Amino acid sequence: MKTLQDYIDKLNALNFKEMYNGDFFLTWEKSDDEIEAVFTVADALRFMRENNISTKVFESGLGISLFRDNSTRTRFSFASACNLLGLEVQDLDEGKSQVAHGETVRETANMISFMADVIGIRDDMYIGKGNAYMHEVVDAVTQGNKDGILEQKPTLVNLQCDIDHPTQAMADMLHIIHEFGGVENLKGKKLAMTWAYSPSYGKPLSVPQGIIGLMTRFGMDVVLAHPEGYEVFEEVEEVAKKNAEKSGGSFTKTNSMAEAFKDADIVYPKSWAPFAAMEKRTELYGNGDTDGIKALEKELLAQNAEHKDWACTEELMATTKDGKALYMHCLPADITGVSCKEGEVDASVFDRYRDPLYKEASFKPYIIAAMIFLAKFADPADILKKLEENGTPRVFK
Amino acid sequence: MKTLQDYIDKLNALNFKEMYNGDFFLTWEKSDDEIEAVFTVADALRFMRENNISTKVFESGLGISLFRDNSTRTRFSFASACNLLGLEVQDLDEGKSQVAHGETVRETANMISFMADVIGIRDDMYIGKGNAYMHEVVDAVTQGNKDGILEQKPTLVNLQCDIDHPTQAMADMLHIIHEFGGVENLKGKKLAMTWAYSPSYGKPLSVPQGIIGLMTRFGMDVVLAHPEGYEVFEEVEEVAKKNAEKSGGSFTKTNSMAEAFKDADIVYPKSWAPFAAMEKRTELYGNGDTDGIKALEKELLAQNAEHKDWACTEELMATTKDGKALYMHCLPADITGVSCKEGEVDASVFDRYRDPLYKEASFKPYIIAAMIFLAKFADPADILKKLEENGTPRVFK
Amino acid sequence: MKTLQDYIDKLNALNFKEMYNGDFFLTWEKSDDEIEAVFTVADALRFMRENNISTKVFESGLGISLFRDNSTRTRFSFASACNLLGLEVQDLDEGKSQVAHGETVRETANMISFMADVIGIRDDMYIGKGNAYMHEVVDAVTQGNKDGILEQKPTLVNLQCDIDHPTQAMADMLHIIHEFGGVENLKGKKLAMTWAYSPSYGKPLSVPQGIIGLMTRFGMDVVLAHPEGYEVFEEVEEVAKKNAEKSGGSFTKTNSMAEAFKDADIVYPKSWAPFAAMEKRTELYGNGDTDGIKALEKELLAQNAEHKDWACTEELMATTKDGKALYMHCLPADITGVSCKEGEVDASVFDRYRDPLYKEASFKPYIIAAMIFLAKFADPADILKKLEENGTPRVFK
The missing domain is CATH 3.40.50.1370 (Aspartate/ornithine carbamoyltransferase)
Structure with missing residues (x-):
């Protein structure tokens, strides 16, 4: 305008x-x-x-x-x-x-x-x-x-x-709109909201939930990918399904990161904790059960560690649409070899997208x-x- | 206006x-x-x-x-x-x-x-x-x-x-003026500033002192009630006396909460520490005497506990003017069964006065x-x- | 104006x-x-x-x-x-x-x-x-x-x-300009930036460096005085030398506080840490060497203690221009007998200059x-x- x-x-x-x-x-x-x-x-x-x-x-x-x-x-x-x-x-x-x-x-x-x-x-x-x-x-x-x-x-x-996380999801969406030149260009575009490995635990679910709850409203094909056991809040998945139906897009789930990335126009690889574990943690905190919290933490880190292959690598990025999907993140990201040994994203991928990432945040x-x-x-x-x-x-x- | x-x-x-x-x-x-x-x-x-x-x-x-x-x-x-x-x-x-x-x-x-x-x-x-x-x-x-x-x-x-505590006392007074429809309607009204039991210790004296130092200026009958040993700063009592004389009201003291509440138009039940104990505490802090402070704390809590009957109960409220004196507090209050086991005020009394209490604070x-x-x-x-x-x-x- | x-x-x-x-x-x-x-x-x-x-x-x-x-x-x-x-x-x-x-x-x-x-x-x-x-x-x-x-x-x-420390040095300079009635009156004035004893250690070098780096630009005779071993950053000394040359003033160094104060129009006695020690400390922090840091701290305090005679006393002040040089400090100062047993400045000197010191800060x-x-x-x-x-x-x- x-x-x-x-x-x-x-x-x-x-x-x-x-x-x-x-x-x-x-x-x-x-x-x-x-x-x-x-x-x-x-x-x-x-x-x-x-x-x-x-x-x-x-x-x-x-x-x-x-x-x-x-x-x-x-x-x-x-x-x-x-x-x-x-x-x-x-x-x-x-x-x-x-x-x-x-x-x-x-x-x-x-x-x-x-x-x-x-x-x-x-x-x-x-x-x-x-x-x-x-x-x-x-x-x-x-x-x-x-x-x-x-x-x-x-x-x-x-x-x-x-x-x-409405302010995040909406800033992210406004970024997409600007990058793709308008909502009218989003129909049929594929967005992959996928889990990614992080050496920390207990990351909130509000980002993936916010993303599938909002991005399904614009006619895009939204894929939610995560390892088994990393389910998000069921009610939000229901929201996503209804949104997709109404908007003429789709909402699908997979346990394969590769499948989610394949031909994607937009990828959003990010770690989160399993919903069930977060529920348990809430209960433990409620009971002041510090030993239980420590045990859960250990368990969750071990569970995460089984999925170190869930990372946004150059190889995976190459499989996206023309090899150059829009990479998104709410920041800060766990960058392999930079902020941690193994993390959500390859340093070279992250670096290539710094400008768009900062623009994303600026909204x-x-x-x-x-x-x-x-x-x-x-x-x-x-x-x-x-x-x-x-x-x-x-x-x- | x-x-x-x-x-x-x-x-x-x-x-x-x-x-x-x-x-x-x-x-x-x-x-x-x-x-x-x-x-x-x-x-x-x-x-x-x-x-x-x-x-x-x-x-x-x-x-x-x-x-x-x-x-x-x-x-x-x-x-x-x-x-x-x-x-x-x-x-x-x-x-x-x-x-x-x-x-x-x-x-x-x-x-x-x-x-x-x-x-x-x-x-x-x-x-x-x-x-x-x-x-x-x-x-x-x-x-x-x-x-x-x-x-x-x-x-x-x-x-x-x-x-x-001039900003508190004046906000309280402005609340009274608004509730009673003007200063001119306060002549002869009875205000009871009374001590009340709290399971914490060392609460400042500035509220009761501020109240008797200000409220005595408007022709009201101000009663200060507390158990023996919970005297406030003598000089402020002198101020209250002179104020009452000048304003045509009165300032009296009692060691009976019931007497203070009887036919009162306004009640302000609130815990405070004895002036003498606060003086001692100040000295102990000055000397860095942590053992002395701990001993004093224990002593004060025990002294408080002797006066658990000093509580603003429904029974006491019923004895006030038409059973509906204006209940006041500087907040937060120690509410029996809510913020503590036994405290300054019955939960049902406090709840009934939430709106006026919040208005009081809003000034x-x-x-x-x-x-x-x-x-x-x-x-x-x-x-x-x-x-x-x-x-x-x-x-x- | x-x-x-x-x-x-x-x-x-x-x-x-x-x-x-x-x-x-x-x-x-x-x-x-x-x-x-x-x-x-x-x-x-x-x-x-x-x-x-x-x-x-x-x-x-x-x-x-x-x-x-x-x-x-x-x-x-x-x-x-x-x-x-x-x-x-x-x-x-x-x-x-x-x-x-x-x-x-x-x-x-x-x-x-x-x-x-x-x-x-x-x-x-x-x-x-x-x-x-x-x-x-x-x-x-x-x-x-x-x-x-x-x-x-x-x-x-x-x-x-x-x-x-540009905002400090420039506020200090603006204070000098106001006190002396204009930049044009500064030519030939003697300013002594001198080290002074403090019972604390590790005070930053940015103040003395800022002062010699700026005050040498106005035609003044700037003297930097400190005990041996308390050298400042060499590059800044070079700056001061060039400034002095260009401005028609001078920049000299001495290991005698008395020499620096002699006939000075302005004195700025203040503690700082030796540049070499600060470099070492930075390295120790970088290596997380807490034992090394503690040892260095002890060493520095002992080194400081050898120079307790570096204090801005009444005797020294009497040797300045007409006995009334402008005393300056970035505040807070270590005042002998007030904030410490032995410090940078005599209490009577400091007290006499409170007004100008506060004005200095106000810029x-x-x-x-x-x-x-x-x-x-x-x-x-x-x-x-x-x-x-x-x-x-x-x-x-």
Whole structure:
């Protein structure tokens, strides 16, 4: 697109009015129009920043971040998105304050939200918990707003839960759209979301689940590949199947990495833990069973080690479409001979794709900002138009 | 009130000119007009935020926070207040930098204040130290400003010291005013500030002291109740007595929780440590006497345990005015059967008052912002007027 | 100067066009005009802040700080500078995220820079590493910008490396200029940069190196004094020699503190570690040789202890020009009888110079802001002019 008006016109053709005052939990809870609205606003915000048009829509307000893990990438993406819109990030550090469940969640959620316009949560470690916790928080602030405690209901952005990683999957998808020159060119393209060996264990399932839950909506042939025993959450596979059917693409599974890579247009080789093992781990943590956790860790590492041949090698890459599928990863990757002895990907493959990988990551702040934008304004297209008319430069001139 | 002009008119009838370029240490160092000015500006700022009028009065500037304890609530209240006015919070983390006394205070206070408009300090742990430390900081930056080192003198906001907790007490009071429909309706109302059992020890005295030091100014009958041995700072009791006399209310003491609750309109049951024990603890810390500290801790917990009957039960609540006194707490509370086996309050009582409790807490960011506002502008009423005339929306529209 | 126009006129007479889109590594990589441009913009920004003219040139954008040590002063200086220009600081905490070298640097540098306008790095601990690391980061983001990953190339500000401490040295120099009433009054003045005893070890060399590398450019007679064995980086001595030659001043060395102080107009007594020892320490750390590190530490402390007579005493101060040389320090100082038993300076000397010392420190935020300003605008003089014309007040009025 060449002008902001193009994005505005596109938005005006979409129906996303349910997003106003809403939240973003899972991509498959959103309609196709809503997903497209996020992409469109993300692209529009990027266009505006690149053209030195300020997108600061908040004169004041806080963006609260709550991370259960340390995280540089997600932290910076969320901070960047908030800053782009005029919100100041305030971290609710688990080390600094205990966040528990039930009424305590209700209390803390209200206490931090008096000036909060957004809450971004990353809680991906425990199966059955992360997404549930986010809902608890949203319920609490929704009630707080109704009861007159909170003047506004802050919007939740799911920065990764146990089920989905919507900001990652959508940034990845926007990258694909840009690389392939538009959604209209994706029909029939083959995308391989495959497991890959890593010497670490317990990597979250939200990435593969997020990918199959979203990428099946665009008419692509999505293949999920993993060794036996590395199954992902069944309900998300169901989502993927229905998506594929509706979009005219396909969703298939295989236990062969080679089969998945064969003629693929896009490959996404990445390690994850078996769903069943993650469930067990959650239970062990719940019981405070440290010995059990250690035993499970050992077991999982041994299980991983049986599949060291699941690596994105030059040989495998050569079997993809014209030998040059788009290689994707959420980063950081376990690179063979660089970050570990044997890992997810050959160093030479990874190096060749650094630029596209970094571009892939660069969409995330804009995706997050777009989610916030669409939740905060009844008529986002009109706001974009007015921002352009105002023409306040981001950098003074 | 219905319009901002109402708040402005109210302000114009008050004399608070001494607050300009001042600081906020203790409520009883402020005149009645000054206290009312804080409430009025707090309400005005809230009115403006709720009506989407930006109150961003700083284009740049820092709000420095210095906490000796971890604190989610106070941290977020201070951050919210600063953000509302346009200041960016920068934490001076004790873990990150040593803050000592004497010349070191003078040096650090100047080093952090080159761009600081506000310094918020929470230092409540040691009797005789917290408030003194705040004065040291203010003296240092006042001198720094006079000597041409600092272009401006940052305003100090006492976020809790060993003597008073002014932002808490004033948020609590503003909550009472709103619940009872105005200061004019408080004459003759009975407020019970009472000790309550908690299985933790060493809780600061600044809350009960702050409450009796402030609430006695509005013609209410304030009762301070605690078991023998849980006396608060004598000087603050003197303040309370004088306040009551002047305001036409009363200040009485009792060792019976039942007596305090009887026909009370407002109850504030909360644990605290005995003043004498806190003094001893401060000395032990000063001497680095860890064995002594451990012994004292054990002793205090045992002493607390003798008074488990000091709990805000349904039975006691039934004895209050019409059985429905306003229950108050600075949060988090020790709730029986929820956050501890036996605590300050019955779960059913606490649950019934969640909404008012959260509203109570919601005033704190506005109280802090009002304290800053009144210290920073010679004519705050005029500034509010101009902000309304400018009509910059907080959220773009 | 009396008006902003004076600063603007001065700027317009200087050639600093190479600074646009550049970075700030070492002062001696900058021309005299460029150095003067930094001083001029720093003074202009201070003038504007003191006259309540907003210098907020960024509506949004991040300033990334990356510190290998804890640091209150540098942290607050960088945060203040960013805030003054409208950038929000986001810390890349080493504790929160691993930053390594090579491709990992490239990756992290890009990941944090999607919305970054500035990166400030302090990395002074390892000889041969800090400055090199900064270059790696700049190379990464320069490439990222060329490759279309980053919409802008963030500017690097060296907040202290193993070679130079440009923001400190330039703040110090601006302090000298102000104290002596202008650069034109410095010709022939004697500045003594001397080692002083401290009971701690391993203090970075970047301060003495920064001082001799910069102060020799203004026609002064700069003396570097230290006990035998406390040599600084030879290459920087070479820089100092050439500077002195070109500026018509002199650069000499001595092993006598008394000789250095004799008739000095300015004295800068400060501890540092021997260059050779720091090189050895870097190697030991690289090998993970903890025993070796402990042995070296012991050795260095013993070596220091042989030179306790290297202290800035009243007696020595009396030998300076009229007995009242300008005493300087980067702070915090090791004060005899205050922060340590025997240290760098007598308490009475230090106390007499508190005001000038704090003023010295107060220039640093403005120096950092000026470095950013000059890197971000093709015509900084024009921007200053427009900011004045706009006349947006920093504090609302």
